[in-house]
Amino acid sequence: MLADLGIIFFFVFKEFIATMATIYEVSKLAGVSLATVSRVMNDNARVSDKTKQKVVDAMTTLGYRPNATARSLASNRSDSVGILVSELHGPFFGQMMAGIESELRAAGKHVIITTGHSEEEKEKDGIEFLIGRNCDAIIAHVEAVSDEYLLELNKGKVPVYLMSRHVDGMEDKCISLDNEVGGYLATKALIDRGHKDIAYIAGPQFKADASNRLLGHKRALIEHNIEFNESLFYIGDFKETGGNDGLRHFIKQKIPFSAVVCANDEMASGAMKYAREHGYHLPDDLSIIGFDNVIFTNYLYPTLTTVDNPVNEMGHMAAKLVLTDVYKKKKLKIERVFEPTLIERNSIARLS
Amino acid sequence: MLADLGIIFFFVFKEFIATMATIYEVSKLAGVSLATVSRVMNDNARVSDKTKQKVVDAMTTLGYRPNATARSLASNRSDSVGILVSELHGPFFGQMMAGIESELRAAGKHVIITTGHSEEEKEKDGIEFLIGRNCDAIIAHVEAVSDEYLLELNKGKVPVYLMSRHVDGMEDKCISLDNEVGGYLATKALIDRGHKDIAYIAGPQFKADASNRLLGHKRALIEHNIEFNESLFYIGDFKETGGNDGLRHFIKQKIPFSAVVCANDEMASGAMKYAREHGYHLPDDLSIIGFDNVIFTNYLYPTLTTVDNPVNEMGHMAAKLVLTDVYKKKKLKIERVFEPTLIERNSIARLS
DNA sequence: AATTATTTTGTAAGCGCTTTCAAAAATAGA
DNA sequence: TCTATTTTTGAAAGCGCTTACAAAATAATT
Incomplete structure (x- = not known):
């Protein structure tokens, strides 16, 4: 009996390490169908408390972790938004990314970040990478790419938001500084x-x-x-x-x-x-x-x-915009054009 | 005739905009099987020049773009490596991310960046997010998580490399500064x-x-x-x-x-x-x-x-390590422990 | 208790691609 | 010319999930 338990535990552990458990194993262990397991994962459809508990238990004993790729392929959403910045270093983009990320993460979304290096080809590459990655939305700080390209992109199925840029015809997707x-x-x-x-x-x-x-x-x-x-x-x-x-x-x-x-x-x-x-x-x-x-x-x-x-704030705002438009969160106050303000310090002399 | 062409063009355009063309449409237009299209995408298997050309043509007229999610699910690789940093802002992480990214991008790989905020739970979350994303490798700058956790992780199927950290038992996966x-x-x-x-x-x-x-x-x-x-x-x-x-x-x-x-x-x-x-x-x-x-x-x-x-260099090195170990690139010189050097400027007074 | 409405579950068909295996075509060998 | 090789192709079975749709179970109504 004890030996049996040992074997089972070893097996479970092995599974966890080597091949991540799939929904199939969970359904088997819980004695329910794949659909039901999926339902509790997404807790959108109604599942009785009893079966939900069985499934949750099975998940924890198996150390189950959903495969985001598979979910994304099947459902055509990914709970992650793509970010395209010109550079990964530098205080400007750092603040921007940080603003976007913290707002989204608080809402349970993830970010996928890539770079455009202010070069047209690389910017397009980056955007297409993010689209290929099935992002639910893209927040881009693009500089080299034309307005026409962006307008065309805007007709596609993945919504693109622009940071620090104003493009006529997609005002509602632009966060900019005056x-x-x-x-x-x-x-x-x-x-x-x-x-x-x-x-x-x-x-x-x-x-x-x-x-x-x-x-x-x-x-x-x-x-x-x-x-x-x-x-x-x-x-x-x-x-x-x-x-x-x-x-x-x-x-x-x-x-x-x-x-x-x-x-x-x-x-x-x-x-x-x-x-x-x-x-x-x-x-x-x-x-x-x-x-x-x-x-x-x-x-x-x-x-x-x-x-x-206020690039950090603008990052937050872009994220809020996505949360509102794409993820249908309510009651977020949106502001699209930010006003710059003068910060007086000591590098200006008063003449005469 | 002209009208027909118009209709065809409209259709093609529509396809491009609304539903991204899939491998299926490419195969149909080129008159070959799915397998063949896949082969030319990955140009690993031999395909005759003639059919390859047909496929390439079909791809360009359709504006075909492979779905990274589907590829990743089917092949179990993603040509992208996950990066976990503590924060997205700040010069330290900026340089690190930039170093990693530029090296990998030059090799045609993409990065997926997420954050751990130096908190154990968030770091684990981040790692698991990246694993769920099917990254081919992970480069992590983790601070809150234990050595034991990392050693356990290291037994898993996705290789994890550590920045600025040395863990006994996974020396070959650590890039660190003395x-x-x-x-x-x-x-x-x-x-x-x-x-x-x-x-x-x-x-x-x-x-x-x-x-x-x-x-x-x-x-x-x-x-x-x-x-x-x-x-x-x-x-x-x-x-x-x-x-x-x-x-x-x-x-x-x-x-x-x-x-x-x-x-x-x-x-x-x-x-x-x-x-x-x-x-x-x-x-x-x-x-x-x-x-x-x-x-x-x-x-x-x-x-x-x-x-x-030299955190930027160390980022480059981590990327090279991944390129060597995971993507089997040859002839990259690897150095795992970096020596710090004194940078003399003007904030120290000489006494007596 | 029988009927209907409602809730909970399962079946099965994909999502867009890769990859094994086998068949077909082209090439070489005799 | 016919067979043996080699190269090029295709059919089909997944990858791990989601999601109609339908069936089964439960609750409500009479």
């Missing part, structure tokens, strides 16, 4: 503090946020009768090097300027570093403002005045 | 510059890297006949607040100290900030050293001397 206002805010902050000779280090102009920030910058200049000076304009790469290179470029021009607005914080920190290394005392000799309010701005010296981009 | 040496290096750097009263802000001691760094610290002290002082020891949370709180704690003790080693850079930056806010001039009044060499250390003021943790 970058134009942000750009305006940054430049206005400088102007309000007496600056007139303002340089601008932009981001790659094919990226909508970059070009919109520039638009806001120009509007602020126009409103204050300051002429836009091509010599004080540089297009960077949204990385530290861009800040470096931009500032070097401006200095070479031999045109005086008292401030530089950088289209993101990475470039601002690059510019700050370059300035400091070249004898500038910040912010007295040069005022710098960034954009995004990425975590490290608070640790720069001087601390960086910047424009807040 | 944290003890790193801890030693940090403290020794301080001692070499004349410091004797050295405070230590540790990380959560259940995390192996944290406790090993502390071990190295103690070894450096012993080797130089400096007594370990409990009053100058604080266990932080590996976040900025830990640095803050730790330094506040030390100051309250009213025991003199000239330097503090922080078990990671986040805490170091917290400590620096707290010190500056409380009138310390850095590094003259207080020397600080960090650990990890996270991206922003270079932007702190003063720039932070720290110990490099």
Whole structure:
């Protein structure tokens, strides 16, 4: 008798380790049909308490774990949403992913993350990978792919939501920041503090946020009768090097300027570093403002005045949108366009 | 005739948009069997050039895209590897994920990322999610789960690789940093510059890297006949607040100290900030050293001397390990234990 | 107790692909 | 030309689940 038990236990254990138990074994052990086991797994259909208990018991003794692939194939849903970001590193995407993930996980959904590297082919690849993976929805931060492609995609059966991007014709699927206002805010902050000779280090102009920030910058200049000076304009790469290179470029021009607005914080920190290394005392000799309010701005010296981009919140919001639209959760408050705000710190000097 | 073509085109287009074409439609259009279509998809078995061409043509006209879920279910592999990290944000995990992803993507594999939040239940959840997803391998950075659990897991059919962790009995599956040496290096750097009263802000001691760094610290002290002082020891949370709180704690003790080693850079930056806010001039009044060499250390003021943790490289290496073991790629040079190095910057003052 | 309505269960047909095995076709050997 | 090999193809049985649909069991109604 004891020996028998031993054998049974060994068998069960073996099963657990080697070949994961399937629904079939559960149904056999519980003495019910496959359908019934499936029902208790999904607890949507009514199963009597008695049989449900039998099934649950069988599951635990077998250490049963549903095969997500099979479920997904059979049911055509996967309880997971795909995320496409440009990069896995960097504070911006980190915050975004974290926001999305925590909201979804709280709702029992999983995320599948992949990258697009801001290249058209890779972005398409990534999207198609996620579609092939049977994601219930996709939240994408795509930069290289065209609006037309996205509109076409939007006709497909898997809903695609866009982060930090606005596409006409799919407004209800877009979570975006009003970058134009942000750009305006940054430049206005400088102007309000007496600056007139303002340089601008932009981001790659094919990226909508970059070009919109520039638009806001120009509007602020126009409103204050300051002429836009091509010599004080540089297009960077949204990385530290861009800040470096931009500032070097401006200095070479031999045109005086008292401030530089950088289209993101990475470039601002690059510019700050370059300035400091070249004898500038910040912010007295040069005022710098960034954009995004990425975590490290608070640790720069001087601390960086910047424009807040609530990317974590936006991540949460994108997830809520998916929960509402796709998973039919009720009562989530949705907000699609976020307003940037100025974060005042110590990198701007007041002139005169 | 033209009308017919129109109808056909419409049909094809419709198919593409509404229901993704399946292997069945491809086989029909190409006039071959399902098996043959499958063969050209996987181009492993021999198919004559002529039929292969027919199949490829059919695929492109239909815009066929294989269903990864179905493939995975039928073949029991998925060409994707699961990654489990503690958090999606933060420079440490960002670099790690990026390293793994770029290496794998170059080899045509995809990653599925999920999080464990350093909590035992969530880590197990994450692992099981990845197993359920049919990952060909898992690369995990787990902190809360026990060695025993991992050893048990290691008997299962999906291979699990560990980042920044060493577990006896699965050495060949671990990529780790020699944290003890790193801890030693940090403290020794301080001692070499004349410091004797050295405070230590540790990380959560259940995390192996944290406790090993502390071990190295103690070894450096012993080797130089400096007594370990409990009053100058604080266990932080590996976040900025830990640095803050730790330094506040030390100051309250009213025991003199000239330097503090922080078990990671986040805490170091917290400590620096707290010190500056409380009138310390850095590094003259207080020397600080960090650990990890996270991206922003270079932007702190003063720039932070720290110990490099080549986490991006380690990510690459973990991926190479998987490529070698699981996907049978040849000729990849594998290195399992990484040596930390000292990165000298400006946060340490030389005493006397 | 007989009939009807309701709830609980089981049967079986897929989901879109892979893969074994055997048959058919092409090629080589004699 | 005929047989023996080798290469190319197809038929069909899954992979582990879900989900109509129908049958069986139970409860409600008369």
